[in-house]
Amino acid sequence: MKPCLPQNDEHPAKRARSLEKAREDYVFDFSYQQIVSVEKVPLRDKSDPKYWFEIAKVTAELKVNELKAPKDGDGSVASYMAMYQQMEPPSITATWERDDVFAWQTVAGTNPIMLRRLDAPLAHFAVTEADVTKALEAQGLPADTLEAAIAEGRAFVTDYAILDGIPPGTFENQQKYVFAPIALYFVTPKGIRAIAIQCGQEPGPIFTPADGAAWKMARTVVTSADGNFQGIISHFAWCHEVMESVIVSTHRQLAERHPLFVLLEPHFANTLVTNEIAMTSLIGPDGNMERLQSGTLEGSLDLAKKSLRELRLLETAPHQDFAARGVDDTDAFPDYPFRDDGLLSWAPLERWVTNYLRLYYPDDATVAEDIEIAAWVEEMGSEQGGRLQGLSTPETFDQLRDLVARILFRCTTFHAAFNYTSYDFFGFVPNMQAAAFGPGPDTVENPSDEAVRAMWPPYTAAYQGMHLFYTIFRVQLNRIGHYPKGHFHDPRVAPLEATLQRELDEAEEQIAARDASRIVPYPYLRPSRVSLSIHV
Numbered sequence: 149m150k151p152c153l154p155q156n157d158e159h160p161a162k163r164a165r166s167l168e169k170a171r172e173d174y175v176f177d178f179s180y181q182q183i184v185s186v187e188k189v190p191l192r193d194k195s196d197p198k199y200w201f202e203i204a205k206v207t208a209e210l211k212v213n214e215l216k217a218p219k220d221g222d223g224s225v226a227s228y229m230a231m232y233q234q235m236e237p238p239s240i241t242a243t244w245e246r247d248d249v250f251a252w253q254t255v256a257g258t259n260p261i262m263l264r265r266l267d268a269p270l271a272h273f274a275v276t277e278a279d280v281t282k283a284l285e286a287q288g289l290p291a292d293t294l295e296a297a298i299a300e301g302r303a304f305v306t307d308y309a310i311l312d313g314i315p316p317g318t319f320e321n322q323q324k325y326v327f328a329p330i331a332l333y334f335v336t337p338k339g340i341r342a343i344a345i346q347c348g349q350e351p352g353p354i355f356t357p358a359d360g361a362a363w364k365m366a367r368t369v370v371t372s373a374d375g376n377f378q379g380i381i382s383h384f385a386w387c388h389e390v391m392e393s394v395i396v397s398t399h400r401q402l403a404e405r406h407p408l409f410v411l412l413e414p415h416f417a418n419t420l421v422t423n424e425i426a427m428t429s430l431i432g433p434d435g436n437m438e439r440l441q442s443g444t445l446e447g448s449l450d451l452a453k454k455s456l457r458e459l460r461l462l463e464t465a466p467h468q469d470f471a472a473r474g475v476d477d478t479d480a481f482p483d484y485p486f487r488d489d490g491l492l493s494w495a496p497l498e499r500w501v502t503n504y505l506r507l508y509y510p511d512d513a514t515v516a517e518d519i520e521i522a523a524w525v526e527e528m529g530s531e532q533g534g535r536l537q538g539l540s541t542p543e544t545f546d547q548l549r550d551l552v553a554r555i556l557f558r559c560t561t562f563h564a565a566f567n568y569t570s571y572d573f574f575g576f577v578p579n580m581q582a583a584a585f586g587p588g589p590d591t592v593e594n595p596s597d598e599a600v601r602a603m604w605p606p607y608t609a610a611y612q613g614m615h616l617f618y619t620i621f622r623v624q625l626n627r628i629g630h631y632p633k634g635h636f637h638d639p640r641v642a643p644l645e646a647t648l649q650r651e652l653d654e655a656e657e658q659i660a661a662r663d664a665s666r667i668v669p670y671p672y673l674r675p676s677r678v679s680l681s682i683h684v
Contacts, residue, residue: 150637151407153508154520163403174399176533181449184389184535185427186396186420194421198625199683206622209235210615221607225578228604231611235618238572239668244579247287247357249668250367251333251342254306256670258569258580259378260486262306263333265474266298270305273330274351275344283343286358289336301480302335308373310381312349314443314451317583319609324583326376326442327369335481339667345370347588355589364600365589372584372603375574376442379582383566384430384437385452386459391416391559391682392423393534400533401524407508407638408521408552411501414631415559418683440605440613442583460538464554464562466494485666486565489673492655493561493628494553500629500648501553505545507640512544521548560628564678571621577610619684626680628652 157163177187213234221227229237243249254263269275280294297303312328332343345355345366355366395416402409430436431449438445463472470476470487478488509515522541528534542548574580586603589595605613629652631645652675663669671677 149405151405151410151508153406153514153518154403155514155517157403157405163405167401167403170404171400174396176396180427181431181446182453183427183431183449184393184396185423186392189420189424193416193418194424196418196625199418199421202623202625203619206619209622210618217611218607221610223601223604223607227607228577228610231607231614238575238579240573240579241576243668244576247342248339250371251340252667253374253573253580254304254333255340255483255487256485256666256668257374258566258573259374259382260484260565261382261469261473262308262374262377263304263473263475264307265301266303266305266332267474268298269294270307270330272349272351273305273332273346275332275346275354279344279354279356282358283341283356284334286356287341289334289338289341292334292336294332297334301474301477304333304335304340304475304481306331306333306370306374308370308377309349310451310455311373311376314376314447316442317438317444317447319439319583319585319606322585322606324442324585325372325587325603326447327373327584327588329366329369329373331370339483342367353589353591355592359592361595361597361600362589362592364597365586365595365603368581368584368586368600368603369588371580372442372582375580375582376448378566378570378574379441380437380448380452381455383563383570384426385455387558387563387566387682388419388423388426389452389456390459390461390536391419391555393528393536394555394559395419397524397527397534401527402520406520407505408524410636411504411552412555414626414635415556415681417626417681419559419681422683436612436616440582440609440616456535457537459536461536461554461558462538462540462551464558465550466490466557466562483666485662485670486673488662489655489659489670490561490565492658493652493673493675493678494557496629496648496651496655497556497560498549498553499651500644501556502549503644503647504641505549505552507638509545509548515545515548516543525551559682560678560680561673563682564672567620567679567682567684568624568677569672570617571614575614575617575621577605577613581605582613583609623684624677624679625683628675628678628680630680 173190175187177185216233217231277293284292307330308328314326316324316326328349329345329347331345333340334343347369355363357363398412437448441448475481525539525541528536529539584603585605629649656674656676659674
């Protein structure tokens, strides 16, 4: 059936009845902790045999591995390495101890969205020029100063203030710890390097790479905070929850004949059923969020909801994000894989959305006349609907295009940056932890390597985390730019889709060439590894 806008539909009554039925099938529900979800996932959204086959296949792989892996470990690196009996260990296991790789993960790890340019010293961050000198000397870097780095736009921080005050939870009666650190980085002739870490929001001891085991503990404070931000905010809230709101609103307000519904539907494949499973296995009582993240379940869910209230979907295009964080200057900051590779997909996606929508919206007036688009956006932002913030009814073509492009980027490239990186970085707990199990360093003199290891999760928690991250890393059912065969009934779409695929193939080649010279490859945003929908 060829798509058509509501103002052009020759059978408006039939269209209205179909929407009425959709609103009965897709009902918003907030009964669990005020988390946005669909009341009941319709059968059509959870009957894909390929989905269940792939989940079963990965589950079987993990079962075979579990039969051969140790049941417990002593907290050493060797004990964690022993859990990968029938699978490739995470790629980071070979390089995780290096300080340059620790810093590299701020731009090419599993949560590469935290870095922000430092435009002036922070009053609550007690780093001194003496600390900077020690850090540079310890890494064999040229002399530099904080003052000069700030003035030249080469100083950056990751600040986890949003985690401050989250109540810590427990894992099998073992106390966990929540940190809200600040870390300082310089862009140097040798690339981005870590300079100093303060383990909380109050001015306190500053740790640098010259501090031995205390520095390793401070690094663990940062990676634990990063793991909590990634798991709760970047991945769960800003990907899965945002798309839950978009999907339910789309079904309720856009008729299946609407050209935007036709475009969006493949990007929804298996998302609702994945999120339904997450309601129990991830965010339900005694689920992975409660067991594996640092905070209590309620504290973590409050954090997710807070982050969603602060998100403005219309302000999330990659170039907007990079400009807001001061990381958009490629001369001052020449090597940022998440930025550089992500933009290679953003441009073709935005052109694809523009060209597709232009087939149906020749001018701004056509957008303004579309009552379903107006209802769709209102539903996404309603407190009784999707609860997404900062939305307004599109009155021009550009406004509609901008919103749709941001949705497509979020459920493809943006999600891939967190989902398909998880195993390689998160799946090896000495590198990154969803929760820390020690209090972190107090001074630079006292800690030992044993104190570092005491911060890492126990083997049981580490194995459960690896199990989760391996599953979501392994399952990819579709590919960005490749829509189901025969999905578009309008023959004008085919050449546009072919152009999109060609441009994404060119991006693939560029990223592969870049990876050849990176200290650690970042293949995760190659279009062949980016899914079309969120389905794990």
